[in-house]
Amino acid sequence: MRTEIFLIIMGMAAVTFFTRFAPAALFRKTGVPFWFERWMKHVPTGILTALIMPALLLPKGYLDVSIDNHYLLAGIVAVIATYLFRNVIVSMGLGLAVMVSLRFFGV
Amino acid sequence: MERKKGKVQGIPITSEFWIGIWDSVPLTIGVIPFGITCGIMALGAGLTAGETLLMSTCVFAGASQFIAITMLGAGISGWGLIVFTTLLVNMRHLLMGASLVPYIIRLPISLQALLSFGMVDETYAITVDRIHKKGYSANYQLGANTAFYSAWILSTAVGVLLSGYISDPLAWGLDFAMPAIFLAMLIPRLINYAAVTVCGVAALVAVVGALYLPGKWYIIIACFAATIVGGLMEGEGQHAN
Numbered sequence: 001m002r003t004e005i006f007l008i009i010m011g012m013a014a015v016t017f018f019t020r021f022a023p024a025a026l027f028r029k030t031g032v033p034f035w036f037e038r039w040m041k042h043v044p045t046g047i048l049t050a051l052i053m054p055a056l057l058l059p060k061g062y063l064d065v066s067i068d069n070h071y072l073l074a075g076i077v078a079v080i081a082t083y084l085f086r087n088v089i090v091s092m093g094l095g096l097a098v099m100v101s102l103r104f105f106g107v
Numbered sequence: 108m109e110r111k112k113g114k115v116q117g118i119p120i121t122s123e124f125w126i127g128i129w130d131s132v133p134l135t136i137g138v139i140p141f142g143i144t145c146g147i148m149a150l151g152a153g154l155t156a157g158e159t160l161l162m163s164t165c166v167f168a169g170a171s172q173f174i175a176i177t178m179l180g181a182g183i184s185g186w187g188l189i190v191f192t193t194l195l196v197n198m199r200h201l202l203m204g205a206s207l208v209p210y211i212i213r214l215p216i217s218l219q220a221l222l223s224f225g226m227v228d229e230t231y232a233i234t235v236d237r238i239h240k241k242g243y244s245a246n247y248q249l250g251a252n253t254a255f256y257s258a259w260i261l262s263t264a265v266g267v268l269l270s271g272y273i274s275d276p277l278a279w280g281l282d283f284a285m286p287a288i289f290l291a292m293l294i295p296r297l298i299n300y301a302a303v304t305v306c307g308v309a310a311l312v313a314v315v316g317a318l319y320l321p322g323k324w325y326i327i328i329a330c331f332a333a334t335i336v337g338g339l340m341e342g343e344g345q346h347a348n
Contacts, residue, residue: 004184005158011190012175013165019197021223023205028216032209035338042305042337043206044235046330047199048293049309051228054317054325055286063318071283078287079294088236088291089133095287096136099280 074099127250131233135258137288138229140281141169142259146266147275148173152180156267163263167227167256170323171196192322199326202334203231210243218245225252229285236292301340309333 027036056075057063067073078095085091142163149159154176166172171193178189204223211219222245226234233251237244297303309329316325 001155001157001161004186005154005179006161008175008179008184008186008189009158009162009165011186012162012168012171012193015190015194016166016168016171016197016200017224019194019200020204020226021220023201023208024211024219024223027208027212028219032212036205037209038341039334039338040206040209041341042301042334043202043330044232044239045293045296045302045305046309046333046337047203047206047228047326048232048289048296049306049333050313050326050329052286052289052293053310053313055283057314058317063314070280071286074280074283075286075290078290082291082294086295088288091291092134092136092284092287095290096281096284099283103280 070099070102073102123244123246124250124253127233127237127244127247127252128254129250130237130247131230131251131254132258134229134233134288135254136281137284138169138255138258139262139265140276140279140284141173142262143266143269144275144277145169145172145176146263146268147270147273148180148266149176149263150267150270152176154179159267160260160263163260166193167225167259168193168197169227169259196323199228199323199330200226202327202330203228207231207234210238211245214245222248222252225249225256227255229288230255232289232292236295239296301337304340305333305337308336 052075056071057065057069059069059071065072074095077098078091081091081094145163146159149162149172150156154162162172162175174192174196175189178184178192183189204226207222207226211222214222225248230248230251234243234248237247237251293306297306309332312332313325313329316328320328
């Protein structure tokens with residue numbers, strides 16, 4: 001193992017852990033203020049949306065709202081599946097099935 | 108992770124730990140293609156098998172590993188540049204970690220650190236989904252983390268072994284598994300006006316941000332904007348009551 005690469009990996013590990021642990025370490029002594037808790041309540045919805053939308057609407061880096069965008073089509077199927085079945089694994093399975101079929105069979 | 112006679116760092120493995128693993132294992136399909144691609148790319152960029160596995164074991168952050176590997180492959184090997192880029196790419200975890208603080212604040216610090224180490228996009232989503240449905244459980248989160256951490260290391264190893272034999276599995280469309288999982292977890296949250304507004308603001312800012320901002324900034328900025336709007340709406344609601 002090259003020392004240079006080893007040090008890069010350790011540096012990456014340190015900053016990654018920092019971003020994940022710093023909030024807990026910060027509020028450990030003081031407790032969580034009420035305003036902060038109220039603000040943070042919406043983070044899951046915000047993060048999930050921010051992770052999903054560009055993946056569906058800009059899969060290749062540019063905005064693509066057309067039936068040629070397989071990610072968008074498979075995403076619509078996953079949304080319908082979620083409303084019908086309320087099961088994460090079913091939504092993922094159906095979405096992936098549509099995605100892979102579109103890609104391989106050019107349906 | 109050290110285990111002695113059914114204990115993880117002094118915390119008994121209750122059934123919640125195993126439920127967390129059980130719920131997460133099917134969803135690791137979302138990261139396995141990325142792990143395999145990570146292994147293939149790393150060898151292609153000139154890293155050794157040992158270096159590649161060490162990176163997946165110690166860093167456990169898909170997006171920043173891909174970027175670091177791409178930089179190393181392009182001959183960019185400045186420590187500061189790669190480490191700083193990793194920090195920027197992972198800034199979104201500050202917000203995710205902060206949103207879990209109210210739940211983990213009373214746990215022992217070693218367990219907080221362990222849970223934080225394993226908090227990636229997917230395990231965060233699974234943890235908040237569980238909070239939304241049944242309430243928080245540290246053992247459940249630990250189970251989800253364990254499943255995804257194992258899947259990440261093992262799939263990186265598979266990528267290292269298959270390097271040279273198969274092409275990039277992400278080209279098959281398997282990268283869609285992750286947004287599909289997140290969608291199935293997002294929709295049940297959209298049960299009131301505030302949540303729908305947060306989702307709408309985040310969607311708009313994320314798409315515009317992804318178009319015009321570099322890297323992963325769109326995630327953190329979209330989440331910031333949306334959660335502030337959500338928090339302000341809640342505040343008004345309380346005044347009205």
